[in-house]
Amino acid sequence: MTTLFTSYRLGGLTLPNRMVMAPMTRVRAAAGGLATSSMATYYAQRATAGLIVSEGVQPSTIGQSNPGTPGLHTDEQVEAWRPVTAAVHANGGRIFAQLMHGGRVSHSDTTGLQPVGPSAVPAVGDVFTPTGLQPAPTPRALDTAEVPEHARSYAEAARRAVDAGFHGVELHGANGYLISQFLSSNANLRTDRYGGPIVNRIRFAVEAVAATVEAVGGERTGIRLSPGGMFWGVQETDVHELYAALLAELAPLGLAYVHLEATADEEVLVALRRAWPGTLVMNPVLPMGPKQTSRDDADHWLGLGADLISFGRAFLANPDLVERLRGGLPIAPVDEATYYQGGDAGYLTYSAHQYAG
Template sequence: MAGLFDRYELRDLHLPNRIVMAPMTRVRAAEGGLPTASMAVYYAQRATAGLIVSEGIQPSLVGQANPGTPGLHADKQVTAWRQVTDAVHVNGGRIFGQLMHGGRVGHPDTTGHQPVGPSAVPAEGKVFTPAGLQDPPFPRALETAEVPEHAQSYAQAGARAVEAGFDGVELHGANGYLIHQFLSSSANRRSDRYGGSTTNRIRFAVEAIEATVAAIGAGRTGIRLSPGAEFWGSRESAVLELYTALLTELARYDLAYIHLEATAEEELLVALRRQWAGSLIVNPVLPMGPVKTDRTTADHWLGLGADLVSFGRSFIANPDLVERLRSGLPIAQDDQDTWYQGGDADYITYPTYAHTA
């Protein structure tokens, strides 16, 4: 069995360990979706991870889910991202940008646009806006002819990501956002070629991947999936059938990796591992759940066939998480109240482990 600190060849990237920093929204971008110098420090501090996957980056303005998040749909955003990718590379790291189109998860107060989705069905729960949490609005159902342009938005942002210095991109196909909405049998009530059957519901995900691969290459393209998840009310039917069909189609593109969240029972995820012959990242705990990924769960999933394991919240308060895991040092606790509040406090101020005599 591979060890957590063994090297891994992820296509053209030579990873020094199998620890991935999972994407986490931190809402520290400047006005206009511009990355900042503090964001460069934040990611550079964590560059000892085998691979960093950035926070969600909107590929278009209408695709922005939350205020304070960065974009990759304007030239000035490309320029601003270079300080981040340069800082990671100078510190010896590797970074993929996560492309996240919120779809129906958004608000006009954030973007100035009505959110769009596969159907005119609002998300469940509350959405973040500049004025605080609000009820999600009814999205505008995309016309059939419009759907391809939103698939293309991932490809266009992917090209900008490579221009900005990212080593690749991860399409966010999970957690109730646009790709997941098309996969969902509750959010997607279409009767055209993008809805109804399993073949139709996976079509948008496949088209977004196909477009991105054409733009930047398969070795620079991955996708994150959350089988069986119910975030924002995006529920799926026949989960194993749905994801088996999706992975079968995605296998044609020889992607850099699939990133699976542990949002379904272990047996189903192991079955999907068998279905997918390529590189697999597993996030072994429920996102935002009560348990964080630790060394035990990471080793467990490496034993089940994962190639890489992603750690999320543990990276917030532990910029030196790799060394703490390697040496069995205590893992510092983060302050949830400062996840999204902005500023540098509890963002770039968490220290590395201090050894005492």
């Protein structure tokens, strides 16, 4: 019987359990998008996860969404990541880098550049900047000739990620960021080969993934998707048809996995599970929603055919989450006020379960 604690073969990796630490922004990077010694400690503390997926890492300067996030587009950033991945490896862990191009969810005060997107349509809501929240600006619509350059940026960052010691990468195709914007029917108003019908709206995602597979191999490449999600104001028509078409195009590429968020009805998600021939990572609850993933949620989705289960907030406050769930131990609550405040408080200050003497 498959449980959360059954091992799993993922590409060239043997995962000791089915638990994935989901990518979560923590904005603790140093100036220049450099990883830090605190980040090395943070990820190493959680190395008992079957797989860690890092916080979102920008593949280019213009791809940076939030201030304080790390990058993988300079030699200095690669060097800064090496102690992080080495610390995870030393603790017996496995780690993928999540590559996140923010697209229109960015600000010139953060990057020094006007954000870009599929169309000149601003995101809904306020974006983080070095001086606080500001309304999302109107992005510059990418010219057709420019689009492949942004697709290739994921591949270039993936090469750097592997050089930095990551076992692979996950393209952030969810939550209203650039790939999600191209999939969208209201953020993407293009009339060229990247817009309009489904076959065109999935093109950017497929090109980004294909370039990454060519760069580092399919077994080192995953993608995260949020079918029907409405983050940052994106909307998608024909959700099942859109994602079924996308998965059909991705299937021949031999990816390590597809990582789905619970942003659509279970019926739709189960149908996508059946449509995807490879490894499926399932995030069973709405990201940043009212509840955290529980053992019951995980078991439910393992029963529905998911191969791996990702946990987000529970891993923040419980670096030993695998051991806590295995032993039926209490799950510590997370302090939301420290999510993005910087520093080590609420970052390195969560401890493993303390047994009574």
